[in-house]
Amino acid sequence: MTRQTIGKFLLLLCVASGGLTATIALPAFAESEPTAAQPTLPQEKLTIQSANGAHPFTVEKAETPAQQITGEMFRPSVPADQGMLFVWNAPQESDMWMKNTFAPLDIVFIGTDGRISSITENAVPQSLARISSHGPVLATLELQAGITEKLGIVVGDRVTSSSLDAKKPKQAASAADLSVKAP
Numbered sequence: 001m002t003r004q005t006i007g008k009f010l011l012l013l014c015v016a017s018g019g020l021t022a023t024i025a026l027p028a029f030a031e032s033e034p035t036a037a038q039p040t041l042p043q044e045k046l047t048i049q050s051a052n053g054a055h056p057f058t059v060e061k062a063e064t065p066a067q068q069i070t071g072e073m074f075r076p077s078v079p080a081d082q083g084m085l086f087v088w089n090a091p092q093e094s095d096m097w098m099k100n101t102f103a104p105l106d107i108v109f110i111g112t113d114g115r116i117s118s119i120t121e122n123a124v125p126q127s128l129a130r131i132s133s134h135g136p137v138l139a140t141l142e143l144q145a146g147i148t149e150k151l152g153i154v155v156g157d158r159v160t161s162s163s164l165d166a167k168k169p170k171q172a173a174s175a176a177d178l179s180v181k182a183p
Contacts, residue, residue, distance in 0.1 A: 034069065034070040034073050034074070034100065035074075036074050037070075037073065037074035037075045038067060038070045038073075040060060041060035041061055041062060041063075041067055041084070042060065042061050042063075043058050043059065043060050043061070044058075044059060044061060044085075044161055044162055044163060045057070045058060045059075045161065045162075046058075046059045046083070046085060046141070046159065046160070046161035046164075047159070047160050047161070048108075048116070048151075048153050048157050048158070048159050049157060049158045049159075049160070050151065050152050050153050050154065050157045051152060051154075051157075052151075052152045055151050055153065056081070057081055057082060057083050057143070058081060058082050059082065059083045059084060059085040059141065059161065060082075060083075060084045060085070061084075061085050061087070061163055062084055062085065062086045063087075068086055071084060071086070071096075071101065071142065072084055072101050072103065072105065072142055073099070073100040073101050074100055074101075074102065075101075075102065075103055076102055076103060077103045077144075078103050078105065078142070078143065078144040078145075079144065080144050080147055082144075083141055083142050083143040083144070084141070084142045085139060085140075085141050085142075085161065085163060085164075086139060086140040086141075086142075087138065087139040087163045087164060087167050088137070088138060088139060088140075088167075091111075091112050091136040091137060091138055092136055092137070093132065093133055093134070093135060093136055093137070094109055094132070094133040094137050094139075094140045095130050095131065095132050095133070096123075096130075096131045096132075096140060096142075097127065097128050097129065097130060097131060098123050098124060098125055098126055098127040098128075098129075098131075099126065099127075099128055100126065101123075101125055101126065102125050102126070103125060103144070103145070104122050104123060104124065104125050104145035104146075105122075105123045105142045105143065105144070105145050106119060106120070106121050106122065106123070106142075106143045106144065106145055106146065106147055106148045106149075107119070107120040107123055107131055107140060107141070107142055107143075108140070108141040108142075108143060108148065108153070108159070109133035109137045109139075109140055109141075110137055110138050110139040110140070110141060110159050110164065111136075111137055111138060112136070112137070112138045112168065112169055113168070114138070114158055114159055114160060114164055114165075114168055115155075115156055115157065115158055115159070116153070116154070116155050116156060116157045116158075116159060117133065117135065117137055117155065118133055118134060118155060119148050119153070119154070119155060121145070121146070121148055121149060122145045122146060123145070138164065138167055138168065139159075139163075139164055139167070141159070
């Protein structure tokens with residue numbers, strides 16, 4: 001289960017219970033809920049191309065459900081040139097939260113075209129508030145809080161990395177590629 005699925009489950013539970021606090025049995029993964037920051041995950045280079053230039057980052061790739069659930073939890077800070085990338089198996093609505101996340105974050109949602117579809121700036125540490133992409137996205141990127149404003153990163157900017165490029169839907173062949181040349 002990803003953090004989004006857990007969040008939706010808890011949100012539905014809260015709504016179903018009329019907002020009352022209830023003790024429930026969570027799935028087995030909850031018994032091993034993270035209590036410390038995870039080790040550094042595999043990394044890759046990622047670039048955001050904005051109107052004022054290319055902005056390179058080194059990002060950790062949260063690939064497994066356990067890595068995605070833990071994310072940036074318990075880390076005291078996120079360096080300005082680093083972050084964490086969550087590439088989803090298929091385009092989906094991405095719902096995040098800041099539970100046990102001590103550092104404020106900018107959360108960047110990346111559409112199937114590799115462009116930024118929305119940004120939540122300065123997400124509040126340890127908040128359980130739902131942070132939504134408000135539509136299907138290919139990936140979610142967590143960066144240091146304030147970095148998107150500082151660098152002029154906005155909705156529509158292009159994001160590239162090997163993980164994103166591998167997941168982007170293949171573009172249809174252009175008309176020029178389909179033209180048949182006469183002998």
